[in-house]
Amino acid sequence: MQLNITGNNVEITEALREFVTAKFAKLEQYFDRINQVYVVLKVEKVTHTSDATLHVNGGEIHASAEGQTCTLPLMA
Template structure:
């Protein structure tokens, strides 16, 4: 799985990069057919926003989360993506 992290109005530090990559290993445990991940971290006034687009076999999965703390926004993003990845995996298993 290749993870691309970009920051808008935010410098991507090594700590944030490691935090994001460790969180995305959780998704990889549930579904191992994730090809690419594009993560965009954005700061607008007091709101921290995290967006991610997963390229999985057959489709793309997109989620976004906002919070006043970047780490909490990343956690919420991972939770949303986790639910969507499990749903996609179950759909594939039914076919």
């Protein structure tokens, strides 16, 4: 699985990268054919948004969540 993490108004630190990687590694239990994952973390004023697009064999899965910290939307 290739994981691409982008930040808009967010610095992608090594700790944040490890957190995101660990969260998406758990998905491999359910989808054994995840080809690529694109994660975009955004901050707009006080709203933190996480968008993820997973490219799997036969389709694409998209998820989006908002929270008060960068990691909170990823915990949902």
